[in-house]
Amino acid sequence: MRYVGEKDFNNPSGDQILNRGNGLLAESQDNDWPVFLFEKVSEDPVRHLFHGQVEVVDFELNYRPQKGKSEYDFYLELADNQAEAASEESESDDDLAPGQLREIEPGTRDVPSSEEEISYDSNKKTQAEATNTHEDTVAEIRDWLESGRWECKETDETDILAYTETEALVIEVKSIDDSNERKQLRKAIGQLLENCYRDVQNRAWGEKELIACVALSQVPSDRFSGYIEFLRSRGIEMIWRTEDGIAGHPESIAAILE
Numbered sequence: 001m002r003y004v005g006e007k008d009f010n011n012p013s014g015d016q017i018l019n020r021g022n023g024l025l026a027e028s029q030d031n032d033w034p035v036f037l038f039e040k041v042s043e044d045p046v047r048h049l050f051h052g053q054v055e056v057v058d059f060e061l062n063y064r065p066q067k068g069k070s071e072y073d074f075y076l077e078l079a080d081n082q083a084e085a086a087s088e089e090s091e092s093d094d095d096l097a098p099g100q101l102r103e104i105e106p107g108t109r110d111v112p113s114s115e116e117e118i119s120y121d122s123n124k125k126t127q128a129e130a131t132n133t134h135e136d137t138v139a140e141i142r143d144w145l146e147s148g149r150w151e152c153k154e155t156d157e158t159d160i161l162a163y164t165e166t167e168a169l170v171i172e173v174k175s176i177d178d179s180n181e182r183k184q185l186r187k188a189i190g191q192l193l194e195n196c197y198r199d200v201q202n203r204a205w206g207e208k209e210l211i212a213c214v215a216l217s218q219v220p221s222d223r224f225s226g227y228i229e230f231l232r233s234r235g236i237e238m239i240w241r242t243e244d245g246i247a248g249h250p251e252s253i254a255a256i257l258e
Contacts, residue, residue, distance in 0.1 A: 001037070001054070002097075005072030015070040016061070025074050029056050037076065053079040062225040063249050065240065073226055096182070096227050133175040134159075137217045137241050141171065144246045148257055158195040159215075168200045168208040169256065171239075175217040181224060188214045192236065211255060216240040219247070 005022040008014055018026050028035050037051040054076040063070045138159050142152045150162040150169060160171040172192040174184040196212050212235060219240050220228065228238050228249060237255055239248030247253070 001076040003037070003074045003076055005059075005074060013069065016072050018072070022072050022074075025056050026059055026072075034079075035076070051078075055079050060226065060229065062229045064222040064225045065219045065228070065249075066222045071225075096224070130175045133217045134173055137175065137215065138173050140241060141173065141215055141239070141246055145169070145256075155195075155199050157191070158199045161195075161199050163205070163208065166208060167211060168205050169211045169213060170196050170200060171213045171215050173215045173217070176220070177218075178221070181220055184216075185214070185220075185224070185227070189231070189236065211237060213237040213239060213252065213256065215248075218242075 003025075005016050005025070006020060008017050008019065016022060024033070025035065027033070035054050035056060037054045038048040039051060041047050041049050055078075057075045057077050059072055059074045061070050062073050138154075141160060145152050145160070145162050149164055151164070152160055152162045155161055158170055159173040160169070162169040162171070170192060172188045172195065174188045176184045192212055192214060196210060200206070200208065200210055214231070214236060216238075217240070219242055220238075231238060232249060232251065237249070237252035239246060239252055239256070241247075
């Protein structure tokens with residue numbers, strides 16, 4: 001389970017800090033303090049659902065794109081004395097929640113025994129709108145970069161290949177909406193890594209400092225905040241387009257502009 005920490009009551013709109021409840025949860029790992037999980041299920045009257053005793057497995061500070069601040073995510077599991085009673089079929093609304101571990105048994109997987117026709121609908125209007133959004137995003141990012149130290153080009157595969165005498169910046173741009181964020185992020189990563197090899201390494205630019213970046217047409221959902229931090233820790237920067245211009249993870253913006 002993922003529990004989002006509490007705000008800093010002295011600075012509610014700012015980044016969360018390890019004080020009050022957040023600090024106690026973080027310290028519970030090393031002090032064997034019991035933690036009990038209650039979920040508020042109604043406001044009037046106030047009612048809570050008791051889930052039982054839990055343990056803090058890990059925690060991390062993640063930047064929330066839509067909130068523009070960082071919050072703590074605490075990862076919880078039922079205490080040992082209650083884990084066996086938990087359902088193995090529990091579901092989560094987290095797009096990137098881990099699946100159940102199971103033995104690898106390829107022979108048990110279903111294999112189609114006959115030919116099957118697969119069809120889909122193509123909406124040209126939707127495709128055109130996505131293409132326009134993509135191109136508008138590319139143009140705005142290009143202008144943003146060229147207002148600084150970067151010179152920008154494109155290639156057959158790379159949306160934006162920016163460079164200085166000592167750096168190479170490869171940007172894969174994806175247009176997203178609420179229904180396709182996960183799919184587009186997955187697609188972007190594969191294309192980005194290939195283009196870093198194709199358009200930097202194979203261009204004999206191996207001596208340049210490489211910056212790999214995914215750019216999105218709108219602010220990503222906060223539910224991907226942990227994933228964005230994970231990608232950054234693996235060397236993939238994240239930026240996105242907003243109504244006010246280009247924004248992104250603060251450290252990604254610093255890596256590109258400074």
